[in-house]
Amino acid sequence: MTQVLGIVDIVWRGRxxxxEKGAKFRLGGIKNTAVTYGRKVGRxxxxxxxxxxxxxxxxxxxxWGxxxxxxxxELQVVCDTGQxxxxxxxxxxxxxxxxxxxxGGKIELKWAASAPEEIGV
Known part of the structure; x- marks a missing residue:
């Protein structure tokens, strides 16, 4: 059976x-945006x-500090699937x-950054 993403660990400045369950991340990088002109669509x-x-x-x-x-x-997102x-x-x-x-003293954190470097796997 194939393992899929289950646990995400966050390492912020070495700590x-x-x-909690439900952490989300969106990897940065180049994306395409549709551009309509005349009867064509470009990107x-x-x-x-x-x-x-x-x-x-x-x-x-x-x-707190x-x-x-x-x-x-430095922020690391460590996945239990090896990435x-x-x-x-x-x-x-x-x-x-x-x-x-x-x-439990919930603290919601949101980080922004440039494109990540993928290591591991």
């Missing part, structure tokens, strides 16, 4: 960030950045995340 290429979204929990003894930082750093995607210029995007109490 493993445990994430124009443009760059689309990488995006990684994950939810983690606030743990006892955890330093190890999770949230406005600067850039690892490394983005060297990643940064946390958007507002400072809210921490949801009563449900």
């Amino acid at each position: 493993n960030i445990p994430v 124009a290429q443009e760059f689309q950045g990488s995006e990684v979204m994950a939810t983690t929990e606030l743990e006892a003894g955890q330093r 190890n999770t949230w930082d406005p600067g850039e750093g 690892t995607f490394v983005m060297y210029d990643a940064f946390l995007e958007g507002d400072i995340p809210e921490i949801t109490g009563g449900e």
